Amino acid sequence: MIERLKSWLVGYQKEKSLKPADEERLELLKKGPIPRHVAIIMDGNGRWAQKRGMPRIAGHRAGMKTVRHITRAADDLGIEALTLYSFSTENWKRPQDEVNYLMGLPEEFLRTDLDELVRRNIRVGMVGREEELPEHTLRAIEGFKAGTEGNTGMMLSFALNYGARSEMIQAVKWIIDDVESGKVDKGEVDEGLFDQYLYTSNLPDPDLMIRTSGEVRISNFMLWQLAYSELWFTDGLWPDFSRELFYKAIEDFQRRSRRYGAV
Ligand code: IPE
Ligand code: IPE
Ligand code: MG
Secondary structure, eight states, X not given: OHHHHHHHHHHHHHSOOOOHHHHHHHHHHHTSOXXXXXXXXXXXXXXXXXXXXXXXXXXXXXXXXXXXXXXXXXXXXXXXXXXXEEEXXXXXXXXXXXXXXXXXXXXXXXXXXXXXXXXXXXXEEEESOOTTSOHHHHHHHHHHHHHHTTOOSOEEEEEEEEOHHHHHHHHXXXXXXXXHTTSSOGGGOSHHHHHHTSTTTTSOOOSEEEEOSSOOSOTTSOTTTTTTOEEXXXXXXXXXXXXXXXXXXHHHHHHOOOOTTOO
């Protein structure tokens, strides 16, 4: 109890009030269309660390702080859903110590940030394959889900062991199961039904996808859901990404004209 109180106080102190310039910008942004769902490929942690002569994991640590700042920035703006690509199905190819470190981050984030997330009425979830994840990582995710399930505000999802191709193959298998058992009729299989079998079934498609680090590719992220998303890329590395840049992306989004194939 005392520990919880202490971490609550620490968390509370960390959350400074907004600078007047940020407040002003936020109010202006709120006058325009706000994306319902923003998805981010948080890239460049390793390079950030290497540039400083530090091990790659130092970059992941710094990147976790950015997760906190951007979660606050998105929540302050009234975004409904924020999805953060945290570990891909291809990232298992990395050195074991880096993988281990990344798998430990959800527990750490749970310890340091759950109280603030609850205070902000944010719900936390995961999109991705649970199968290969270590027990302790899954426990942390469960802790987040249980700790925030009563909340009604922004949906913060971590894409963990996520890969769009494996997600779609899994969806196809589940649909086949349901067709074979008679739960679903083959004629009912359409885009809307397919959506319901994806890990993101509880989320609208992203309106805006952001990728940091200068790479201009999708890296197996939400291939289905990004069909009509606006894409925004920046050369900055994820640990250097900021509320200012995030709001710049939103400003640019507000100037885009979305046509969905129409005129
Ligand atoms: C993104 O940063 C975080 C994860 C993929 C987990 P990287 O670790 O890919 O950093 P770079 O791209 O090597 O700099
Ligand atoms: C994409 O970044 C995955 C995450 C941000 C979690 P990567 O660094 O793994 O992507 P590539 O290898 O540059 O395409
Ligand atoms: Mg990378």
